[in-house]
Amino acid sequence: xxxxxxxxxxxxxxxxxxxxxxxxxxxxxxxxxxxxxxxxxxxxxxxxxxxxxxxxxxxxxxxxxxxxxxxxxxxxxxxxxxxxxxxxxxxxxxxxxxxxxxxxxxxxxxxxxxxxxxxxxxxxxxxxxxxxxxxxxxxxxxxxxxxxxxxxxxxxxxxxxxxxxxxxxxxxxxxxxxxxxxxxxxxxxxxxxxxxxxxxxxxxxxxxxxxxxxxxxxxxxxxxxxxxxxxxxxxxxxxxxxxxxxxxxxxxxxxxxxxxxxxxxxxxxxxxxxxxxxxxxxxxxxxxxxxxxxxxxxxxxxxxxxxxxxxxxxxxxxxxxxxxxxxxxxxxxxxxxxxxxxxxxxxxxxxxxxxxxxxxxxxxxxxxxxxxxxxxxxxxxxxxxxxxxxxxxxxxxxxxxxxxxxxxxxxxxxxxxxxxxxxxxxxxxxxxxxxxxxxxxxxxxxxxxxxxxxxxxxxxxxxxxxxxxxxxxxxx
Numbered sequence: 001x002x003x004x005x006x007x008x009x010x011x012x013x014x015x016x017x018x019x020x021x022x023x024x025x026x027x028x029x030x031x032x033x034x035x036x037x038x039x040x041x042x043x044x045x046x047x048x049x050x051x052x053x054x055x056x057x058x059x060x061x062x063x064x065x066x067x068x069x070x071x072x073x074x075x076x077x078x079x080x081x082x083x084x085x086x087x088x089x090x091x092x093x094x095x096x097x098x099x100x101x102x103x104x105x106x107x108x109x110x111x112x113x114x115x116x117x118x119x120x121x122x123x124x125x126x127x128x129x130x131x132x133x134x135x136x137x138x139x140x141x142x143x144x145x146x147x148x149x150x151x152x153x154x155x156x157x158x159x160x161x162x163x164x165x166x167x168x169x170x171x172x173x174x175x176x177x178x179x180x181x182x183x184x185x186x187x188x189x190x191x192x193x194x195x196x197x198x199x200x201x202x203x204x205x206x207x208x209x210x211x212x213x214x215x216x217x218x219x220x221x222x223x224x225x226x227x228x229x230x231x232x233x234x235x236x237x238x239x240x241x242x243x244x245x246x247x248x249x250x251x252x253x254x255x256x257x258x259x260x261x262x263x264x265x266x267x268x269x270x271x272x273x274x275x276x277x278x279x280x281x282x283x284x285x286x287x288x289x290x291x292x293x294x295x296x297x298x299x300x301x302x303x304x305x306x307x308x309x310x311x312x313x314x315x316x317x318x319x320x321x322x323x324x325x326x327x328x329x330x331x332x333x334x335x336x337x338x339x340x341x342x343x344x345x346x347x348x349x350x351x352x353x354x355x356x357x358x359x360x361x362x363x364x365x366x367x368x369x370x371x372x373x374x375x376x377x378x379x380x381x382x383x384x385x386x387x388x389x390x391x392x393x394x395x396x397x398x399x400x401x402x403x404x405x406x407x408x409x410x411x412x413x414x415x416x417x418x419x420x421x422x423x424x425x426x427x428x429x430x431x432x433x434x435x436x437x438x439x440x441x442x443x444x445x446x447x448x449x450x451x452x453x454x455x456x457x458x459x460x461x462x463x464x465x466x467x468x469x470x471x472x473x474x475x476x
Contacts, residue, residue, distance in 0.1 A: 006131075007123060008315060011119075011434070014122050014430070015427045017122065018115050018116065018122075018423070019424075021041065021118060023423070025111035026106050026422070029083040029088065029106055030081075030083055031083060032144030032147070032476055033061075033476060035081050036062060038081040038114065039055070039064060042081065043064050046122075046139065050125065051125065052067045052068070058153050058157035060154070062141070063141055063142065065159065066121060068125045069134075069136035069137055070136060072134070072447075074138065074164050075124075075136070075164060075167070076139070076140055076163040076166040076388075077124075077137070077167050077168065077437075078142050079113055079116070079118055079142060080143075081111065082110055083106050083108075084414075085103055087106075088103055089415045092327050096411060106413075106418065107409050107413050108145075108146065108413070109170070109413060109414075109422065110171075112426045116169055116399070116429045116430045119430030120429070120434045121139035123430055124434045127434065127437075138163070140159065144472070147476070148473065149387075150472070152294070152387045155388060156464050164447035164451070165304050165440055165447050167304065167433045168394065169397050169433065170398050172408065173403065173407075174398060174400050175312065175365070176368035176374065177368070177371075177374045178300060178397060179374055179376075180260070180297060180300060180377065180379065181297060181383055181386060182231065182259055182379070182380050183258065183259060183465070184257065186255070187269060188252060189215065189252065189255065189276050190289075191209075191250065191279075191280060191283075191287050192208055192250055192285060193206040193209075193249045193283065193284075194206040196246075196247045197246070197247075205249075206283055207283055208248050208251035209239060209240045211282070214282055214283065215278075216253065219232060219272055222268075222272070226259070229378055230257075230258060230264065230268055231380050232257055234253050234256075235253070236252070237252040238252040254475075258380065265294070265465075269291075290475070291470070292475035293465070295465060296386035296387045296389070296464075296465060298385055299389040299454070299458070300389070301393035301394050301453055302372075302375065302450075303446055303450035304436075304450050305395040305396075309369050309370030310439070312367045312428075312429070315432050317365035317428055318424045318425045318427070318428040319424055319427075319428065320363050320365060320421070324424060327419050327420070328363045328416075328421065331412060331416060332362045332403050339405055343403060346404045350364055350404075362404070363400055364400040387462075391462055
């Protein structure tokens with residue numbers, strides 16, 4: 001039996017365990033740094049399968065690493081399991097139907113992400129046992145990817161030191177190499193003014209809310225003068241109270257500052273700080289600035305990405321059947337007509353089918369090969385996998401957990417990933433990552449090649465964007 005067939009056979013044996021992890025973590029739907037049940041479930045599976053598990057790494061209660069093997073190469077696989085607020089949704093239901101008493105839902109599919117990562121490690125362990133090949137597999141439980149920068153804190157703590165290569169994945173609506181992604185800073189601006197009676201003595205007041213609004217206006221004018229791939233978002237944290245007849249003495253706003261490179265995000269942030277200072281000057285208020293965290297841009301390593309691409313293509317996309325297609329057809333039917341037509345056209349083209357044929361089985365199963373063009377494209381979303389990619393050669397793919405056009409951070413995404421669609425996608429990417437690991441164990445020189453590429457890209461420099469005085473969970 002060759003390694004390709006061996007990996008597929010092991011994956012079939014572990015499919016039930018992988019699917020159950022997805023369902024269990026999906027049902028817990030816990031927020032960042034509070035994924036207590038989710039982390040415990042994945043740790044429990046790893047211990048039962050013979051891994052040495054270290055919980056609470058990087059002084060984060062819900063972070064862990066599971067290790068098996070001896071010697072090198074040492075390969076890391078990264079999993080996540082945090083959910084999103086206001087996206088509670090019953091699994092498989094194609095109309096808005098939140099789960100009673102539950103706010104959080106897996107609208108970014110991290111239940112499957114964690115299941116697929118741990119599943120890959122289980123497959124690799126069995127492979128190493130069967131073949132007697134030297135090598136070590138580590139699976140990292142990484143909390144709070146959604147605005148909590150879990151991997152950044154883990155990187156600062158040295159959790160990824162000693163890895164020769166790393167693999168990860170993310171649930172999406174297709175199976176393709178994850179491109180470059182933007183860096184991000186998370187920053188809080190607190191304005192302090194002076195209260196007064198807004199009708200009787202407004203001249204005595206200094207409005208912190210006015211300062212916030214002037215700052216936001218200034219930032220909106222800044223947008224024309226930053227790189228086109230930059231993204232600047234804000235949300236009010238404090239509007240100074242709910243009484244219009246009181247001049248607001250305090251107000252706060254939270255900003256995300258994204259750009260293709262961390263240095264670009266930092267430059268834009270400095271300009272935003274000047275705008276905030278200007279707003280404070282105009283309103284005779286005071287402003288304090290707190291950087292709550294950040295994450296680096298993601299660098300797809302050419303060698304690692306090629307290995308994962310080759311492995312995924314060889315093992316094949318998700319093995320969806322009529323059960324999954326029936327669920328998918330329900331969500332397709334629920335789409336607005338224009339969106340449904342776009343979904344059918346995109347899926348048919350990607351899978352080499354007619355629109356009529358794809359409508360009967362509307363899930364992407366084709367794996368799109370890695371190319372340099374894909375690598376150099378840019379996603380204007382962010383991921384803390386970027387911080388790992390500056391330290392370790394990293395390859396990352398997506399796998400389809402929903403019909404084409406289902407965007408992440410939606411209840412529709414949560415509803416589909418919590419079904420057998422999410423289970424089978426997790427199994428497919430697990431066997432792909434596991435098979436990619438076998439290439440490195442067979443030819444350790446591939447790790448050296450990947451490290452050389454990373455050194456050429458970064459010059460060996462990694463600057464963690466998280467300030468030293470910020471602790472995990474601060475500002476969540």
